[in-house]
Amino acid sequence: MKRIVRVKDVSIGEGPPKVCAPMVGDTLSLLEEEAEIINELACDLVEWRVDFFSGVMSIDSVKKALKHIRSILMEKPLIFTFRNKAEGGQCEIDAVYYQELLSAVMQTRLVDLVDVELMMKDAMILDLVTTARKYQVSVIISSHDFNRTPSVEEMVQRMLKAAELGGDIPKLAVMPRCSADVLALMEATRCVKEDNGVGPLITMAMGGLGMISRLAGEVYGSDLTFGAAKAASAPGQIAAAELQQVIQLIHQNMPAINEQKE
């Protein structure tokens, strides 16, 4: 049976991969501008990359900004992400503050999904998952490699561990150095989805070489992809509007594969 994660009226894991536009403004006024732009875009979800925000060290400032963002975005599902520097983010915070920040944001009930990094201690991830369940927030458990592509086995293990820890959606982003790396990311995704029955999943090979993975998720098992609105949040992201067109083109031309899967 297909597993689907529903956030507001968006079903992740059903139909074509969903397009998520990241917000990367460092001030409240830039974030408001980005939210207005995103409202007009053909994207399904929005991610607030709070590590770009200058007020990130104050939970009150984060909550205040979140209220503004939510009032502009209204019904678009929102992912809340603090990406640590070690995983490709803008800054580093300690584990205690990381947990406090994510918990406080979930308690506002203004976010639909929260991104938790797999590199955190298992006990903290389990606590955050418990908080998420309490406030009906879905959990993405993510792992990033900005320098290389691990072996297929390691990528599979990371995604399975994310699922075991209670993540609703395991996520993996890696940096390919050759075309075999791109294929390895795709094979690991297919294996977790089809052979292990785990999903929905979000995977991508970053950079120009990996761009095909951001377009062709429906073929190999990735259910969500990131497309830039005002600015990209990672290498290889193309504009959300163009991304949406390619995704729809692929979706419309593979009914036979969709029927086989159902």
Ligand SMILES: O=C1C[C@@](O)(C(=O)O)C[C@@H](O)[C@@H]1O
């Ligand atoms: O984890 C991811 C994926 C990403 O790194 C990408 O490659 O599109 C972009 C990030 O904003 C997001 O949190």
